[in-house]
Amino acid sequence: MSLGKKRVAIIGLGTAGSMAAWRLASRGAEVVGYEQFGTGHDRSAHGGESRIFRTAYFEDPDYVPLLRTAKALWRQLEDETGADLLKLAGNLMLGDNTTEMANVSASIEKFGIDAALVPLNEARNRWPNHPFHEEDVVVLDREGGYVRPELAVLNASLRAKSLGAQLRTYTPVDGIETKNDGVWVSADGQSERYDHVVVTAGPWAAKLLPELAGLVDVRKAVSAWFVGKERRAFDPANFPCFIRTAPEEFYGLPAMDGNGLKLGLSGKVNRPVADPDALDRTVPLDEVRAFRELVAESFPSLHPDPVRVNAYMEGYTPDGHGILGRLGGNQRLTVVAGLSGHGFKLAPALGDIAADYALKGTSDKTIPLLNPDRFVTAPTSTANP
Ligand SMILES: Cc1cc2nc3c(=O)[nH]c(=O)nc-3n(C[C@H](O)[C@H](O)[C@H](O)COP(=O)(O)OP(=O)(O)OC[C@H]3O[C@@H](n4cnc5c(N)ncnc54)[C@H](O)[C@@H]3O)c2cc1C
Structure with missing residues (x-):
């Protein structure tokens, strides 16, 4: 482990995971991303060529600041990659x-x-x-x-790589275990230690984190x-x-x-x-x-x-709002899950907030509607450090 750099694993390099990889790599973390399929695939939540972006938000007005953060980050990703991702056509x-x-x-x-x-x-x-x-x-x-989802995931992943992230595609993770010295991720028959893990596994979230069963x-x-x-x-x-x-x-x-x-x-x-x-x-x-x-x-x-x-x-999720933050008090685990049919437009903001949690333990950009504690308050099944 390089001294002073947090070693962070991201599990699932789709919508939220590719953005978390970009934001974490931009902020100097040592990032290893795991993805069971290829970069920008269309086999889960982000396929189908387009996603609506909107700011007058019918789900709840409290999303508006987050949507504006997302918009600024979409523009930043476009500037850094040269890709056309967000078109405000109304x-x-x-x-x-x-x-x-x-x-x-x-x-x-x-x-x-x-x-x-x-x-x-x-x-x-x-x-x-x-x-x-x-x-x-x-x-x-x-x-x-609208936003272009596959292009966005691809470009965020490529940008993360160019900033030093190591992205392991076609590598499904089969276990996460929190121990006193870190959190261990197993894939391909090997287990590796990290300071922090961000789980962005989309529809697979509850398979990796049993705490989410019945919630996602x-x-x-x-x-x-x-x-x-x-x-x-x-x-x-x-x-x-x-x-x-x-x-x-x-x-x-x-x-x-x-x-x-x-x-x-x-x-x-x-x-x-x-x-x-x-x-x-x-x-x-x-x-x-x-x-x-x-x-x-x-x-x-x-x-x-x-x-x-x-x-x-x-x-x-049962209330139609996503889950973003620490799960059940585990200081080494951040989760983004259950985005409930409206998460794509928010993706770069979600990735940035996940990076805040991984690096600082808290975020002033998130909104209470996404707080995991509304569902999960008990300690997780894995031991806290
Ligand atoms: C048809 C449809 C239309 C939508 N329309 C809109 C819209 O117009 N506007 C909008 O804002 N939102 C929309 N959404 C919602 C939005 O697309 C989702 O909220 C968002 O894509 C979810 O992102 P995610 O990161 O949670 O999941 P995903 O993007 O699916 O990413 C999860 C990733 O984790 C990987 N993974 C899972 N398990 C493992 C493992 N064990 N090891 C390694 N990798 C793993 C998966 O392969 C996948 O790449 C729509 C969703 C759908 C399905």
Whole structure:
């Protein structure tokens, strides 16, 4: 071990893990990252080419400072890598008088977000291919848009490497044990000592940390892509990202490649996955039909048969907020898990906060909504130093 440098292992180099590797390596830690698949793979929570970024936040206005930290770090990662990762092409929040829309308004008022209520007739003129309802409240979040997930994970990982991180891909970790002299990580038949471990294993979190069983439920999430009848009608310049909260819940992102609009249904309809190692990536025909019906009814300017349908998965907590911080008082273990279907946009901020916990034992950037103590207060099964 080099003197003065903290030796930190990161388990899982997906969304949060790749960002934690970048932030920790930037801050001078000796970083070893473990990933069971390749860099920027699409087999877990971050596949599918695009993720919505939004700041007028329907989950809770308390996320706004974290979202702004994330935005600044997205820009920093773009500057350091030259990659285009975050495009603020706008996000439409749609609904009626739901709690979600009340949170959107509260976020805008409390934090002065660059957003505006758009009268329905104006919305129809501006976005003629969007299916608005008579009772819709339409909010344009100009601090919203989209992020490119695989590119982001790849670039954060490459940047971490260029800063000295050692990233071991195709190397599944099979055990973590806290002892008096450090925390030991086993993989490939060998065990290595670290000062601190950051667990960012996404849907696999509860497999590695039994304390999370029952707190992080894995669900399958399906994305479907549809081609517009008119070329370019669904390009980002003509069609912003959107989230509809009522009367039904679904969301969409514009065509990244000039062709396919991507749609997803509410996380509430996502089916449970008993074992993330055995995710069935086939999509049953009833699910394909549900998408087809939605498009046939709501988007007459799209061809209703999807040209691509893919299954991913995500960990959900009982209250829909992630888990970030020390788990059960273990000073050597930081966990980021259960990001509940809305964690990608926050990723660089989550990685930076995980780096704070690993290096300083605390963070002034996190928010109480993510505190693991709301679920886990007892000491962990592993011994504290
Ligand atoms: C279809 C879909 C759409 C979404 N849309 C949005 C959106 O629009 N906006 C948004 O902000 N969020 C969105 N989300 C949520 C967001 O993508 C997730 O919250 C985020 O990707 C979760 O990140 P993670 O780091 O927890 O997991 P992951 O990105 O899955 O990373 C976990 C990593 O750990 C690795 N791993 C696991 N176990 C081990 C082990 N034992 N050893 C080594 N490696 C291991 C895995 O292989 C994986 O690479 C969406 C999620 C899905 C599924």
